[in-house]
Amino acid sequence: MGRDCVAIQVNKGNDENLIITFEYSPARVKKVKQVTRRWNPLGKYWEMPFTEDAVERLVKAFADEEVRFDPSIDLNWTDAPFLGPEGLSRLKRLLDETESALTLRGYSSQTIEAYKGHAERFLVFTKKLPVDIDQKDIEKYLLHLLEHGERSSSYVNQAISAIKHLFRDTEQMQSVANLRLPRPKREQKLPDVLSREEVQNVLKQVSNSKHKAILALTYSAGLRVSEVVSIRIKDIDVQRMLIHVRQGKGRKDRYTILSKTAVDVLRIYMRQYNPSDWLFPGEQAGTHLTERSAQKIFETACKKAEIKKDVSIHSLRHSFATHLLEAGTDLRYIQELLGHKNSKTTEIYTHVSQKDIGRIRSPLDSLNLDG
Incomplete structure (x- = not known):
């Protein structure tokens, strides 16, 4: 010091x-x-x-x-050798090494931050030096996440991947990286979807032109929140009515549709705010809006619209796909617009669409309940 x-x-x-x-x-x-x-x-x-x-x-x-x-x-819970200035210094070095290794492997910044967070929470939970960690420590932590943390199987699976990456590049700990850890079975959950009327009501609650542009663009093009906040002005192609999504999930570029209504909303916003590089700049010069800020904008609008469903801004992406499917758009095109690598990922929207299931009449409707 x-x-x-x-x-x-x-x-x-x-x-x-x-x-x-x-x-x-x-x-x-x-x-x-x-x-x-x-x-x-x-x-x-x-x-x-x-x-x-x-x-x-x-x-x-x-x-x-x-x-x-x-x-x-x-x-008394900090008496493990892992903690203290020396242990924390080792933790920082290890996390820095993990970040460098993930960066060299081409992982996105979002994935790197998520993996670092998992690794750090795991090390704090064990209160051990990494060289002293074994399979029982890892299994104990995973059980803690499932039973006490009430985390989803997707969250736990990501934690397992992060822990393996944490140990992969350290020679004395490669035995841990090679462990065959049991992965919890993924839940078969359907996404929460807003109806067209609900989406319209949410957008009507937003008076700030920047906030309305963010939500309108997210829904109109089926964008992930990480994608909408990082769009640059040059990515909006009004001539071809396309949006160039650069380095989306899986570090892939793609094009998705640009709505005429969204263009009108964007023009109002741009006249008022006059952004120069990022379409939605952040508070600090040279940065774009944070994902958390976009999420809070959506939450505020939903509260005003009295939406009772358990939704997040990502639900606008789900709603985009579902409404396209209900309008008769081929599933293969929806897959391309969303940037899904596997068609099975896109097929989940067939389970929430009303296109076919809405035509089925409940047997209760054929009964006479009057007297």
Whole structure:
């Protein structure tokens, strides 16, 4: 630790809170805000709940500085050699190595962030040095996700892949990477779909032209949220009425349709905001809108529209595919527009479409229930 580094002091406060103090610097304020936003102006200290997760995030945020906990604070769950400055430093190096390896293999930034998150949560759960981890530790964690975390099989399968990548490039741990871990069977779930009327109602609730353009474009072209926020102006081809989706899922380019109505909405937005590169720029110069921001826009609109279904902005993509199918569009074309590699992925929309099932009459409708 350099001479200018001052220890981060953590003391016990009231109501099971912890009090964080340190010599001011913009860098330290930025770090502490990763853990808590609760600043006490009278006491001139930061507060955070005393939970295992919060403390681990605090130690990680200040991994390059010394964090001193008051002796009265019970941290018996942190006595594993994995934690502490040395263990956290090893964790950071290991995650950096994993990120580099995934980048060299051509994984997308979204997949890399997801895998790093899985790997970090796994290591924190085990509280062991990576070289001490065995198959039982991994199985214990996976059972924890399924039974206590109530995670989906897709989430757990992704966690398994992330753990294998974590160990793959470390010679002394390749035995773990080669383990044949049981993968939970995927649930056969159908996507939540909004009706045309519901989509129309959601869009009508949005008065901000930028927000309306984001949702309209997502639905009109069946875009993933990661795709709509990262579109550049040059990707909108008004002459051919196409959108060039660059490096979508699986690092694939594709074209999808551009709606005339969406063009009208976009023109209103662009006249008001005048974007220059990214179609939907973020708050910081040179960045695009975050996926979370787009999701919050959709959530707010759904709340105003009184939508009771369990939907996310991704449901607009599902609705796009379902409504095309119901209108008679061939499934093969829908597959191309969505960018699905496997036709079986697209076939799921046949199970939520009303095109054929809506023609079937319930036997109850042939009964007379009056008297």
